[in-house]
Amino acid sequence: MNGFDRPEQPRSSGLSGDAELLEAMVEGASEGLVLLSAGGLILRANHAASKFIGQDRDSIIGRPIQAVLFKGAFEGSFIAEVVASHLAVSRAYDLADGRSVLVQGRPVVAGAARVVLVISDVTSVKQLVNLVQGPAGEAQSTWAEMRCAERTPPDGAPVVVRSAAMQAVRDKALQCATVDSPVLLRGETGTGKGVFAKLIHEASARRSGPFCVVNCGAIPEGLLEAELFGYARGAFTGADSRGKVGLIELAHAGTLLLDEIGDLPLGLQVKLLRFLESGEVWPVGASKGKRPDVRIVAATNRDVRQMIAEGSFRKDLYYRLNVLSIHIPPLREHPEDIPWLVATMLEQLERRLGRRKGIAPDALEAIGRLPFPGNVRELWNVVESLVVTVPSEIIEATDLPVDIADAPDALPAATREYDGGDLRQALRKLEAQILREALQRYGTQSKAARHLGVAQATIARKSKLYGLDA
Ligand SMILES: Nc1ncnc2c1ncn2[C@@H]1O[C@H](COP(=O)(O)OP(=O)(O)OP(=O)(O)O)[C@@H](O)[C@H]1O
Numbered sequence: 001m002n003g004f005d006r007p008e009q010p011r012s013s014g015l016s017g018d019a020e021l022l023e024a025m026v027e028g029a030s031e032g033l034v035l036l037s038a039g040g041l042i043l044r045a046n047h048a049a050s051k052f053i054g055q056d057r058d059s060i061i062g063r064p065i066q067a068v069l070f071k072g073a074f075e076g077s078f079i080a081e082v083v084a085s086h087l088a089v090s091r092a093y094d095l096a097d098g099r100s101v102l103v104q105g106r107p108v109v110a111g112a113a114r115v116v117l118v119i120s121d122v123t124s125v126k127q128l129v130n131l132v133q134g135p136a137g138e139a140q141s142t143w144a145e146m147r148c149a150e151r152t153p154p155d156g157a158p159v160v161v162r163s164a165a166m167q168a169v170r171d172k173a174l175q176c177a178t179v180d181s182p183v184l185l186r187g188e189t190g191t192g193k194g195v196f197a198k199l200i201h202e203a204s205a206r207r208s209g210p211f212c213v214v215n216c217g218a219i220p221e222g223l224l225e226a227e228l229f230g231y232a233r234g235a236f237t238g239a240d241s242r243g244k245v246g247l248i249e250l251a252h253a254g255t256l257l258l259d260e261i262g263d264l265p266l267g268l269q270v271k272l273l274r275f276l277e278s279g280e281v282w283p284v285g286a287s288k289g290k291r292p293d294v295r296i297v298a299a300t301n302r303d304v305r306q307m308i309a310e311g312s313f314r315k316d317l318y319y320r321l322n323v324l325s326i327h328i329p330p331l332r333e334h335p336e337d338i339p340w341l342v343a344t345m346l347e348q349l350e351r352r353l354g355r356r357k358g359i360a361p362d363a364l365e366a367i368g369r370l371p372f373p374g375n376v377r378e379l380w381n382v383v384e385s386l387v388v389t390v391p392s393e394i395i396e397a398t399d400l401p402v403d404i405a406d407a408p409d410a411l412p413a414a415t416r417e418y419d420g421g422d423l424r425q426a427l428r429k430l431e432a433q434i435l436r437e438a439l440q441r442y443g444t445q446s447k448a449a450r451h452l453g454v455a456q457a458t459i460a461r462k463s464k465l466y467g468l469d470a
């Protein structure tokens with residue numbers, strides 16, 4: 001029981017059980033869905049899949065997928081690749097009838113190892129890609145080879161994109177992955193700029209090259225220049241006499257993420273612009289430039305336009321970096337993703353901490369009502385602290401910190417009733433009231449103690465003092 005299905009269930013649906021609901025979802029999907037054995041035999045296919053294949057379902061069950069999909073143009077090695085890599089693998093096909101189709105294979109374990117194929121018609125996306133980069137031979141092959149592993153090492157967590165807003169972000173990132181132009185990722189802190197920068201790299205033809213990250217705000221200006229551009233042998237006193245290769249060069253054949261680009265000092269903005277315009281890097285003290293093949297992705301949570309107006313960010317650099325631009329919305333604008341994010345987080349934490357937890361629907365609902373100014377990162381912190389502190393298997397609404405459970409009423413009436421007089425006595429009255437309410441709400445002294453951040457012994461002693469344990 002994971003508790004995540006409930007918020008998704010339509011209340012007045014005529015369908016009785018989960019199985020029927022699931023069946024209706026699978027059959028109603030516009031994507032073709034095929035369940036395969038690890039050897040590539042078709043075990044199940046939905047209605048859309050049989051249309052993609054162009055044959056009755058009865059006649060394809062038990063047959064090898066490569067024998068029936070796209071009239072034999074589908075490579076059987078694809079399935080072996082999914083099984084061997086344990087990753088989601090995608091491949092695009094241009095069909096004879098002019099349609100472009102994306103096939104994504106995902107490994108699943110359902111009793112035995114299986115592969116789920118998701119087949120989608122991406123003709124319109126393909127047209128868009130052609131519009132961006134021209135339908136040249138090179139572009140075609142980039143498209144045909146496009147694979148996206150929707151995973152973000154080091155933790156290997158899947159990227160959750162359930163809401164329409166986040167699906168649009170993912171689609172845009174995948175489009176960006178097909179070209180080499182700079183991308184600017186904008187979004188509040190914790191919205192996933194790092195995640196999508198990595199996704200762009202992983203989905204691009206550069207995925208086997210390095211993915212380097214430099215935080216422009218964390219390194220002092222003097223060091224940052226050497227970090228980015230490197231320096232020549234003997235460039236300055238105190239420098240390593242062998243010289244240093246800069247990150248731009250180290251990211252050759254790969255992607256360089258310039259994180260917190262808004263913090264890049266003006267002097268270095270000029271140098272970065274020169275690199276973006278000429279393709280040349282000049283290590284400090286070097287007599288000739290180098291031409292690394294690197295794709296730049298920049299990220300910022302600051303309002304760069306405002307910075308331009310204030311004169312702290314160069315307009316020309318902004319235009320160079322902002323060729324492709326992706327805005328990642330704050331979590332409060334896509335709360336539909338929260339149940340799926342929580343599910344993923346619980347799975348990740350189970351793997352990392354070895355603690356298996358479920359969550360009750362009302363707890364999930366309470367979490368969904370939180371503001372999360374720190375966005376997905378803050379949600380992670382909340383879920384992780386619940387997994388660590390809640391002893392029972394299912395996280396209940398009452399396990400949420402008091403200020404989360406229902407903030408407006410959390411202040412006991414006693415504070416409103418204070419009518420002057422002896423402060424110590426009023427405080428004791430308030431303390432008794434808080435304890436009484438906490439004990440009522442959480443049921444046990446140990447739970448109340450956890451939520452109030454005190455030892456259970458303290459609760460026991462004070463309960464006795466105020467006569468609450470009678
Ligand atoms: N769509 C998503 N699916 C799953 N996890 C996500 C998603 N978006 C963000 N996360 C997780 O949330 C955390 C914050 O994401 P990330 O570091 O990419 O944010 P950021 O926008 O770069 O933040 P900052 O501006 O503070 O650098 C990470 O642990 C990341 O794995």
Ligand SMILES: [Mg+2]
Nearest residue numbers: 193194259299
């Ligand atoms: Mg980041």
